Amino acid sequence: EEDTKKQVSATSSSTSSSMPVEVKRGKKGKMKKQARKYADQDDEDRELALLALHGGEKKQKQPTAKSSVPVSEHQKEAETETARFLLKDPFQVASEKLEEQTRTLLAESVSVKNTDGTVVPRWDKFDADVIEQLAALDSEPQRIAAAQRLLQLKQATQVDNFSASLAGIIRTIRKYGHVSLSQQELPEAGKSKFDRVAEEERWKEALADEGLVHHGERDEVDDTGEISKLTGKPTAEDLILYAVPVCAPYHALSQYRYRVKLTPGNLKKGKAAKQSVEIFLKGGQEKGSSDQTKELIRRVAEGDWVQAVCGDVKIAAGGTSNSKRSKSKKKK
Template sequence: RGGGRPGGQRGAPKKPPPPAKEAPKRGQRSKLKKIKDKYADQDDEERDLMLGLLGSAGRSKAEIAREARRREAEEKAAREAQKAQRHKDNVEKQAETARKERQSAGAGAIAVADKAAPASFDAAGAAELRSLLEEPSIQELDEGQRAALAQHDALTALPAEGDSLLYAVPVCAPYSALSAYRFRVKLTPGSQKKGKAAKQAVGIFCGGAGGASERERELMRAIKDDELVRQMISNVKLVAPSAATAALKTERKAKAKAKADAKG
């Protein structure tokens, strides 16, 4: 019989040849040569270590972005947890304060109830209660305390016609608290110096519209400048009633006219 290859046997399939490497473009050859010379002494371990220190370690931009989003989400969750814990602590603190106030109020109510029911006291407690009730509730003051109270009682915001006036005291307080004072002006923030504003206020008080007596004018003009400005704020604006302001302007015009006539 004729020779030849047995039926059914074929040759092994051949692998396709690997693609040819693309030749480096113009200018890349020298750049690759510089990189090769620079890192010629660096092995794989050193390369991995340097990449790890730089934070890249061969990761892609997508991995770095995912890591940043994950860290941001963790930080946000931690902030929310801290905020919730602070809110919880505040609620618990308020509840504890309310509980203590209720307990204190309850103790006070019990004490009042016990005091209102002396029938439940024993004989010793009743005797002690009687001795406490018999003691005078007003203590006597010494001479210094009585003198201080007498000085306080001597101060008045609205002197009567028959009062004997000793001195005037400058007062700086909220305008609504001075509603009972006869001589008062309002100070608002402005550009005027407080010394000039204080003198202007005294001029308004001593003007004809203020209704001050000769003794009151004398005492107000006798106040020293440092006492006038001691309680005032800097850079103020004086707001006086329209009648007092008009009277002050009229008085100034009359004085200026009198000086002009005297010079003429």
């Protein structure tokens, strides 16, 4: 019996190990892409990349047999040097490679005021490689001019990316020199909220003086007169200028001369709009229809029709069933 149990257990364990591991739907293709993308990456490269992405934070892993393998001093030095290269401190680079006047100007450019009123430079707004590019300029006057230009930009307008702005200044100095840099005009500073409100008030007063807007109605302009110019059933005395596509509840358009009913169906927006226009243009026997109104309907752009019509609809209108029957008879 014991031998039988051993055989059964051995058979079951071998069967379970030979069974393929089930992969969730959509994961197989993702795993293939990862295998192709990181084919040349070993564990050490992956660890260094994760270290750079997470800003130096490293998760504490459980000790394994692999981690107990001794690491040589050369490997430790290589890892430390690589991590230092990936995670350079811009303040440290500036302290080592820039003179005091340039550092002072850069610090003033990125200084912010804390809640307690103290002013602190935010060196993290710079990238270390941009600081190295600044240090690589030929002379000290060039470096000072670049830092001075960045400070002027900050005082004149809002700077969103200090590293990109400083890199652009460095490229300009390398191409044209730092003497021409001072001759360039600074961009105009953005208007404050107070200035915008004051300008708007002056503009409203100017319109009121010209009689375009009354003094008591400066904030609320009555434009309901424009709505009264729209009609769905024009009379013979009306001067028709344009045709406007409208989509609304059917009972609200009961007085409109040209209308179709849209119900849920399988017609797309473009086809539904095209069929609606065909129905409007074929309604020549209706009372009040004229060549002028049909011409205005033709002038409406196809995009305006498509924007006004719903999608996935079926058109129901007088005469549509008869036209379908006549088409089917012709085919027969």
